Amino acid sequence: MGNANIRGRKDASQLLFLFTIYLLNCLTSGLLRYSVPEETERGSFVGHLAADVGIDPKDVAARRLRLTSSAKSHFFKFNSETGDLYIKETIDREQLCGKLPLCLLTFEALAENPLNVFTGEVEVQDINDNSPVFLIDVIKLTVIESVSPGARFPLGHAEDPDIGTNSLIDYELNPTEYFTLNVMNREGNQYIEIVLNNTLDHEKHSDHYLVLTAKDNGDPKRTCTAQIQVSVLDINDNVPVFSQAIYRASLKEGMPEGTAIITVSATDGDGGSNGEVSYTYSKITDTAHSLFKLNPITGEIVTVGDVDFEEVQRFEITVGAKDGGGLTAHCKVFVDILDQNDNAPEIIINSISNDISEDSLPGTVIAFINIVDRDSNENGETVFQLEERTPFKLTPSFRNYYTLELNGSLDREEFPEYNITVIAVDKGFPPLSTAKTICLKISDINDNPPLFSKPVYNVYVAENNPLGYLIYTVEARDADCSKNAQITYSVAPSFVGNSLLSECVSINPDNGNIYALRSFDYEDLRGFQILVRAVDGGSPSLSSNVTVNVFIQDENDNIPKILYPMPSDETSAGIEIVPLLADENYLVTKVVAVDADSGQNAWLSYQLLKTTNNLFTVGYHTGEIRTSRPVLAKEPMKETVFILVKDNGQPSHSSTASVTIFIADSFSDPLLDAISPSEHKDRDSNLTLYLLISVISVSALFLCFIVAIFIIRFYRWRQSSMPQSFVDYKFGHPSDYGEEDPMRYRQPPSLQEVYLTSDSRKNEFQLIKHYCLDAMGGRNTDTHRSDVYLEDNFNYGGIAVSQVRDCMK
Numbered sequence: 001m002g003n004a005n006i007r008g009r010k011d012a013s014q015l016l017f018l019f020t021i022y023l024l025n026c027l028t029s030g031l032l033r034y035s036v037p038e039e040t041e042r043g044s045f046v047g048h049l050a051a052d053v054g055i056d057p058k059d060v061a062a063r064r065l066r067l068t069s070s071a072k073s074h075f076f077k078f079n080s081e082t083g084d085l086y087i088k089e090t091i092d093r094e095q096l097c098g099k100l101p102l103c104l105l106t107f108e109a110l111a112e113n114p115l116n117v118f119t120g121e122v123e124v125q126d127i128n129d130n131s132p133v134f135l136i137d138v139i140k141l142t143v144i145e146s147v148s149p150g151a152r153f154p155l156g157h158a159e160d161p162d163i164g165t166n167s168l169i170d171y172e173l174n175p176t177e178y179f180t181l182n183v184m185n186r187e188g189n190q191y192i193e194i195v196l197n198n199t200l201d202h203e204k205h206s207d208h209y210l211v212l213t214a215k216d217n218g219d220p221k222r223t224c225t226a227q228i229q230v231s232v233l234d235i236n237d238n239v240p241v242f243s244q245a246i247y248r249a250s251l252k253e254g255m256p257e258g259t260a261i262i263t264v265s266a267t268d269g270d271g272g273s274n275g276e277v278s279y280t281y282s283k284i285t286d287t288a289h290s291l292f293k294l295n296p297i298t299g300e301i302v303t304v305g306d307v308d309f310e311e312v313q314r315f316e317i318t319v320g321a322k323d324g325g326g327l328t329a330h331c332k333v334f335v336d337i338l339d340q341n342d343n344a345p346e347i348i349i350n351s352i353s354n355d356i357s358e359d360s361l362p363g364t365v366i367a368f369i370n371i372v373d374r375d376s377n378e379n380g381e382t383v384f385q386l387e388e389r390t391p392f393k394l395t396p397s398f399r400n401y402y403t404l405e406l407n408g409s410l411d412r413e414e415f416p417e418y419n420i421t422v423i424a425v426d427k428g429f430p431p432l433s434t435a436k437t438i439c440l441k442i443s444d445i446n447d448n449p450p451l452f453s454k455p456v457y458n459v460y461v462a463e464n465n466p467l468g469y470l471i472y473t474v475e476a477r478d479a480d481c482s483k484n485a486q487i488t489y490s491v492a493p494s495f496v497g498n499s500l501l502s503e504c505v506s507i508n509p510d511n512g513n514i515y516a517l518r519s520f521d522y523e524d525l526r527g528f529q530i531l532v533r534a535v536d537g538g539s540p541s542l543s544s545n546v547t548v549n550v551f552i553q554d555e556n557d558n559i560p561k562i563l564y565p566m567p568s569d570e571t572s573a574g575i576e577i578v579p580l581l582a583d584e585n586y587l588v589t590k591v592v593a594v595d596a597d598s599g600q601n602a603w604l605s606y607q608l609l610k611t612t613n614n615l616f617t618v619g620y621h622t623g624e625i626r627t628s629r630p631v632l633a634k635e636p637m638k639e640t641v642f643i644l645v646k647d648n649g650q651p652s653h654s655s656t657a658s659v660t661i662f663i664a665d666s667f668s669d670p671l672l673d674a675i676s677p678s679e680h681k682d683r684d685s686n687l688t689l690y691l692l693i694s695v696i697s698v699s700a701l702f703l704c705f706i707v708a709i710f711i712i713r714f715y716r717w718r719q720s721s722m723p724q725s726f727v728d729y730k731f732g733h734p735s736d737y738g739e740e741d742p743m744r745y746r747q748p749p750s751l752q753e754v755y756l757t758s759d760s761r762k763n764e765f766q767l768i769k770h771y772c773l774d775a776m777g778g779r780n781t782d783t784h785r786s787d788v789y790l791e792d793n794f795n796y797g798g799i800a801v802s803q804v805r806d807c808m809k
Contacts, residue, residue, distance in 0.1 A: 106122075137226055139226055154192070158171075169190065179208070240277045246332045257306075263298060283318035309337045312337060341429060342432075346373065359445050366392065382424045385422070453476070463520050527552055531547055576625075601649035636663070
């Protein structure tokens with residue numbers, strides 16, 4: 001027991017030394033290598049992956065270190081907190097690698113920040129977990145009794161799926177006087193046979209039963225047994241012999257079913273039934289048995305399934321040939337599978353971003369892409385490219401890794417998303433390709449201000465609009481999306497005449513509707529401007545302004561107003577005198593009217609409504625009343641003419657003026673003679689009333705003059721008592737009507753002429769106002785005299801008559 005412990009410690013030391021050499025080799029070669037025994041429990045520790053690649057375990061999450069997907073990486077799992085590598089699934093070395101002397105599982109670790117790819121290998125160490133197994137539990141041999149001692153009978157050997165010392169098998173045969181066991185090694189294979197020691201006697205022992213024990217050299221040792229039944233026969237003394245001990249064949253993967261691979265052949269020197277040979281599989285795996293079929297008569301092996309190079313590269317088959325006497329021979333058949341380009345490249349996309357901001361800079365990484373082709377040699381080499389021209393590019397990183405990067409500028413308003421198609425093509429013949437599309441959406445930034453549909457809006461609104469009237473709807477559009485395109489409208493503060501704009505109009509901040517808060521009058525307001533601002537909802541927000549010109553349109557809402565003759569009541573009318581024997585087209589008077597509207601609504605026309613003898617006519621556009629023919633002596637002394645003043649609006653409005661015309665042969669008497677006694681009485685009563693009003697007015701005016709004189713005297717006394725500079729500073733230089741020149745002389749005022757219409761200057765009626773001035777050009781404040789002269793110039797029968805009346809003294 002002590003020697004065993006010493007030997008175990010020695011073996012452990014040797015293994016530790018070999019593992020140290022192996023680990024140093026991994027570190028110097030740049031390849032991570034670990035080793036684990038097969039059948040290790042799940043969750044068992046493999047190695048400190050993060051520390052071995054030079055990453056502090058604290059930085060594992062920040063570096064985004066992880067295992068990439070591959071065909072054999074599913075046996076391991078990576079702890080992103082500790083940075084260690086663990087067993088994920090139980091590993092069966094025999095199932096995974098078979099008889100290969102070195103079983104390696106490769107994996108790749110990817111660190112994204114910054115991008116690094118690390119390759120590692122895990123060696124799966126064999127343990128003695130399999131017992132030797134005989135392919136046949138009962139080995140039946142038929143031996144002719146005539147066989148001489150020393151004859152050899154081959155037996156099927158036991159198979160151990162393990163490798164190394166765990167697969168080395170020792171054989172034992174139970175003691176017997178007739179047979180001994182002989183084990184031979186040829187070309188690395190064990191051949192077992194029993195050797196006849198004594199002559200057999202069929203009549204004495206027709207059958208011999210032997211027990212063959214196989215024991216491997218593992219720790220602990222595992223064993224298996226097989227029974228050997230030897231039947232003693234006569235005559236058949238020749239064993240079939242194969243033409244070759246080892247047959248080799250190659251087969252392309254993907255070949256159709258029924259393809260012939262190879263034909264084995266064995267001959268037997270016996271005749272008759274003892275020389276007839278049949279072929280069977282002596283040793284074959286389940287996979288090979290499902291793929292290959294052996295003809296028992298001809299020995300031809302054909303395919304019955306699809307062979308895949310990526311699954312198995314070589315098949316090892318043992319074929320046995322048995323003659324009619326029961327003698328059996330064996331041969332090896334090795335079938336090598338040739339790779340064909342039957343696997344298209346596989347595109348694996350890692351760390352993809354579904355969207356990217358439109359202000360991203362060139363060089364921004366979109367995704368990491370890995371290309372995997374299961375084929376080998378040129379069939380597994382790939383070329384990677386983009387299908388179409390886009391602002392992106394592929395940059396090789398490590399071996400079969402690429403990064404998809406931004407290679408230009410982005411504009412979401414032009415291209416809101418991209419479908420990026422990547423294509424991988426291998427170099428096999430014919431080449432195979434794979435395409436994969438990455439849908440990348442461009443996220444919006446607030447880089448577009450709202451834009452109005454017009455640079456300036458001109459809006460026309462009829463006057464007398466109702467309150468809440470929709471004036472106009474301004475519309476702005478924003479090329480951005482979502483919140484960046486939500487527009488709010490507002491009106492800049494300003495004035496409309498003497499009123500605030502906010503008191504006149506309002507705007508809906510959501511849809512841009514502009515409403516009137518009051519009724520507009522064209523005669524008071526012809527138009528105004530509104531500065532509308534549109535602000536989007538981005539951060540920071542962008543805005544734009546537009547001017548809305550609102551023009552008030554006139555409506556015919558004013559009736560013509562008659563200025564002359566100015567009626568004092570409904571029955572009164574203007575009085576005019578026409579001299580007897582006046583010529584045709586003599587100007588009697590002129591009806592003057594105005595209309596507060598504008599345009600055609602203010603175009604006035606004059607029509608004669610009523611007359612007795614058609615003596616007078618009125619100008620349609622001028623309103624001038626003229627004689628239509630010479631005035632005769634037989635004409636009536638008095639005639640009242642009614643004039644209709646009508647505007648051109650729709651609907652039109654009108655007013656009526658009446659003028660009483662007297663025909664007289666002198667200036668004073670005819671007027672009184674033409675008036676009836678009742679009219680005399682009315683005029684006397686009216687004159688009395690006018691006289692009473694004039695007396696009261698003169699008295700009040702006189703009293704006002706006395707008070708004004710007193711105030712002026714008082715101010716002059718104050719001015720004379722103050723220094724001259726103070727007087728000049730406080731009161732300045734008074735000037736009632738004129739301006740003082742540099743020599744302190746007042747300039748005389750100008751005469752003012754008042755015309756009733758635009759063409760009154762052409763006519764004989766003028767109102768001229770004169771102001772009585774003192775010698776220095778100012779008003780005569782000492783006398784307090786104001787003279788107003790009214791000159792009425794008209795032609796009376798070709799004689800100019802001038803009346804000058806002294807209005808007030």
